[in-house]
Structure formats: structure tokens, C-alpha cells
Amino acid sequence: MYVKLSHGGGAKETRELIEKIFLKHLKNELLTNEDATILSLEGKVAVTTDSFTVSPIFFKGGDIGKLSVAGVVNDLSVMGAKPLYMSMGFIIEEGLSFEELEKIVISIKEEASKTGIKLITADTKVVPKGFCDKIYINATGIGKLLKEGISSTNLKEGDILIVSGPIGNHGATILSIRNDFDIDISSDCASLWEVIEPLLKEDIEIHAMRDLTRGGLASVLNEFAKSSNVEILINEEDIPIEQSVRGFCEILGIEPYSLACEGTFIMAIPKSDAEKAFNILKSHKLTEKAKVVGEVIKKGKEGAYVKTLYGSVRYLEEAPGELLPRIC
Amino acid sequence: MKTNLNSKEVILKAKDTIIKKVEKLGKPIKVMEFCGGHTHAIMRYGIDKLLKGYIEFIHGPGCPVCVASMDRIDLAIELAKIPNTIFTTYGDLLRVPGSHRKSLLDMRALGCDVRSVYSCLEAFDTALQNPNKNVVFFAIGFETTTPPTAVLLKKAKEHKLKNLFVVSNHVMTPPAVRYILNSGISHIDGIIGPGHVSVITGTKIYEEFDVSIVISGFEAFDILKAINMLLDQHIKGERKVENAYTRAVTEEGNKEAQKLIEETLDTRDSFSWRGIGSLPKSALKINDDYEIFDAEKVFDVKLPASKEHPLCICPKVITGVSKPTDCKLFGNLCTPENPIGSCMVSSEGACAAYYKYQEVELCM
């Protein structure tokens, strides 16, 4: 069985697809047949939206379903919000097998159960062959703000920067599949709430926090520097990178700092809170390899720099557009 | 293989040794690294900064993307536009803008089937899988990248492929070195010779030159070792070819690869290099035995008159006369995201390497 255009027609077949695959796994008291879901929310909430178009849709360490949930959960978490609800829109290319679709839906269910985030409204559309790549998912998340003031504009001079784990695993995994390489790592795709919740509750003075997604470490640090008007210096030798990710980057001539992560974050905190933070980070499997990679050296001028292994300092440049291999 | 070639102690010790020697000499020496891979490594490891004031690096014309002339890019774009064509080439050539500021990436966005390949054999597979389409492989590169193209041509002939076509833009190192040395445009005390080019050609191709040349590998330690050897030659007043990359390079080179080139490609009378202009006997074309695969012969492409940006100084950068930072466009109008000149396109290009690894003055 596979998805046909008629499954998107709105009639009987659409209902069948929804019943047999989506509701079968994702049903809850808030996901109803009405045109909109009614919620009552108290206090400040955080809202985020993201679209997921990853190719291939299945990869070592996850799939597009898991990625969508983790993506939304992480965006809420790093803003200091407890993930509560999400909406999802599915754009499906005709011909996607029911089996694959169901696998994705089960991943969504499993990943959502880790944080308790609930799918409260959803939509499916089917497009003709070639109009999208198997399946695209748009997801919007709503979370209850537990801690205010975490912002990329809030970095302070003297802050240390902690990266929660090895960088680039997701990007290297995905690009390896596309290049027909066999790499001995998996995507880091994961929901970070289980680690971030205790960080928020322990009252660590988190000035800024971001999950490292597209553009990787280089993008986030440049954005931090710009938004807070600070100079940031990281040390090449302190940045956690798995050996095979390093090898992958050497092969294609690209920088690990530009590779995407999907379950790794960076935060800026005062040095005095480092011990408290590491007690938590080290006690979670997801972040046991967390490391201090650098610090905010000065306020008043923007810049993100990296100190090379041999002591010279250069700009931490963001990758231009597509990551294309060097030839010579 | 677990190696510690780049350990901090080794590198810093090598740096000190070099600095001591230059201090004794009393003036900095000028070294040209020919190969784009070396330019990239020097910038990435910060070797230029470690040796600032002692060794002045002049970036040579050894980045194949950077020396591809505007009319070759225009040719690529015109070929990609032919209906029913799958156009393939290596990585970052896709970013180079042609005469009308359009790159192959732009052509892809506009509907052409343009694909980046890691190995040219992917073009072969693509041709097998798409018998109803014409597959063009736009081959660029120096001597290292040429033998793979030769293999591709042989395989195409062996399988009697009717839908695979190749454009050879392969260029050769010695004519460019000869040009740099003879034109007197920049004074050079020594040349860091290309590593992988020399793996194929052997060190013998440099014997004609009256200049110090030391062939180097691509690790930080390789490059420092080569600089150290160049310095020793300089101190002794010698000008000879030495090999600091003996683990890969021999005098004779890779004979199998040389044979494959011989069998499939011929020397062109002349070829246009970006920034340098026309150089005699400096590039290779597909020979008559393989002409049915030669896209330049098979397709009748009309090229627009090519036009460079008037302020772009890539020509001077490629030949080592100017530094990227001397260019008015550098870093403002011309950036890796929106390159004007070819040196900003490839990450081996001197401008892109400078931009990416710009020196930071920290007040700490």
C-alpha cells in the first residue's frame, strides 16, 4: 500500500489514511476532528515553527519524524520553555509507502513521549510525484516559559561557552548517505529537554542558549557575537569532534564548524556556575561529552574567532551557501 | 594510521627553527606555494601567522577553479543549457560566476540539471542510468585530476557509451611555473612544489627550473619541513629540486597514470588561464581516438563575449603580484557568498582563504 493522490482529496480515502496511520498512533484527548483545537494557557508561552525537508528521510540515528519532534522540542527548550503542544503539517509525495509513513508516525509518537509534548492539530496534503521529496513536515510548538531572559542578545563579558557534545554528527551522517560514504557514527538527533529542564530548575544563570542546527557552531557563534555585540574566542583543540566526522570533513574539504547538529546545544553562562552546570551535563548520556570550548572575551565589538592548534587566531567563518567539496 | 605529525611541540619547534634561520639571514624570504591545497592548509593552520615577518607567502596559480577562464565557465553554462543534458562537474566550480554573473548553481535554480560529483566515475554511472539523456562531465584540474578523466574516457569507450561527453580543461603545472619565473612579475626566493601533482608527474618535471623547489605534503608539519629545506637552500645559495614528501612522491611519478593520460589526451597549442592569459602548450585536450566523447567537438556551442568585472584583480592575485586585501572589491562586494572573481569562489582560492581565515587583531 502506498499514498495516492486520492488520499489527499479530503473524502473517504483521506479519512482512511488519517484513521489508519495518524490517529492510530497519535490519538489523544486534544486531537479531535474539529477545525481547530481549543486550549487554555496561563502565563507566558513560547511559540516556534520549523519545516523539515531532510533527504534521505531515514538515516542512522533517526528519521524525519523524530527530527521534527526533537527540532521543535529543542527550540522551545533552549528558550527556557517546557514543551507542551505541537501542530504538524504533512506534505506527502504520492507513492510514499504506508509502511514508511507509519514508521515516521511511530517515531513521532516515541519522540514526543520522551518529553510529553502533545500533537494537538495536524494536516495532511498529498502532492503529485516529483512535487516534493517523499515527505515534508512543518511543525509548530508551544511551551510554557519557565525561565525568562535567555537570549542571544544577552551574552556577557567573561561568560564561558559550553558545547553539550560532539559537533557535526547529524550533518556528517546525512551528507555521508548522499555521497555513498559509510560512516561509523549516527545523527545526534535527540530531544534535549531532559537535560535542559534540570539546568533551568537548578537556577543556573544561563545568558544564552541555542541548539546547533543548520550552519552549525559557526553560525550560532557569529549570531551570538552580532546580537550581543561581543567578541567570542573558541579554542580549536577544545571543540569536541568525533574522529570520523573529522575524517569526513577532510575528505570533502569542509569545516566541522559548519556541519549541522540536531541534538547538541551551546550555552553561555558565568564561570561561577560551571561546576553546577557540569554536574547536570555529565549525569546525562546525551551530554556526557560536554566541554567548555571558549569564552566571551570582550564587549563592544562583534566577532567570533577560533584559536588554531598552534596558537594563531582566525575568524570563525560561516560556510557560504551549499557545502560543496573542494577539488584540489 | 595514527600519526602525530602535527603535534603542537613539533610544529612550534619547527617554527622556532625557521625563525632563527631567517633572523640570522637578516631579511624575510618570499615563498610561493603553487598549489591551492597548500594555500588552504597554510591559512587553516595559521602557518602564515606563525611565520609572519619571516616568511612571506605568495599564493600561486594552482587552484584549478581559480584559473578556469571566464570563457570556459561560459562554455560550461551553455552546455548545461542544452535540453536533455545532465551536466556534471567537481564541487565548487558550480559557484563560479560566468560573464553574466550567472553560475552553474544559478543555472540549476533556473531548471538545468546540474550535479556536483565527488568522483568523475559518478558521471559514468549517471550516463549508464540515463540512456536517454546526454551526460556532460566538465573536467577541471591539474595533473592529479587528469588521470581519473583518462580512466573515464577509457571506460566510456570500453562500454561504447553514446551519451557521455567530456570537456577537458586539464591544465599543467610546468607552463604556469615557467610563466611565473620568466615574467619577472614577482620575485620569489623559493617554491613549495605541489604534493599530489608531483605524485603523478614525479619530481623530474621541475628539473628545468632555475629556482629552489621543495615538494611538500599537506600536513602543517610537511609545509614547515618544506620551508625549512627551502631556507637551507637559500642559506647555502643553492637552487635545486628537493622532495620533502618522500612518503608519496618519487622522481618518476605514477607511470600507470602517466600512461593513461598519454593514451587519451593531447597537448593543446595554447589555453587561456584566468588571470594569466593564453599560455602555450599548457593544457590538454581529448585526443582523436576519443573524439566521439569530446563535448567541444560534438556540441556546437556559441559563446557570448566574456567580460570580467573591471575592478577585479584576480589576475594579479593568481600571479602573486597583489594580495587579496589589495582589491577594492575584497570583503565588501566580493565575498564567498557572492563571489565576483574566481579566487573568491574556491576555498583554495587565495581570496576565499584570506576571507575565511582573516587575521584577527585581539586586544586581550
Place this chain on the structure above:
Amino acid sequence: MCLAIPSKIVEILDNNIAIVDTMGVRRKASLELLNPKPKVGDYVLLHVGFAIEVLSEEDALESLKLFEEALDYENEFEL
């Protein structure tokens, strides 16, 4: 791409194709440019998916050792 790191041949397939390992990344590489052909366990230098030379691990290490010795020597004698 001038990949500096040697890659290890882990398997030889048909048609002159080998599986090579570079720091934990495995992929196909053509052996068409090598004569004589390398064997499983050999280290090769790769360029755009082709093995272009066979290297020995000892060579690489030896090369480093010589370099270090040269530096030590020069430091000792204060030039």
C-alpha cells in the same frame, strides 16, 4: 581534493574498486591508477575517488622522525 590523510584498503571488490577507510569513513575508491595493484591493508593516497599512490605507515612515521631529529640537531648547535 588534496586529502592529506592516508586511507586504508579494507576490501577489494570487482572492477578495480576497493573499499577504503579514512578515519572511520568508508567509501569506494578506484584502483585503476595503480600498477601493481595494492592489497587489503595497504595505505593509499586518494584524490577525487581514485587511489593515486600506495604509502607505507613506516614511511610516514620515519619521515616525521627524521624531521624531529633534524630540528633537535639544529637547536642543539644554536645554528
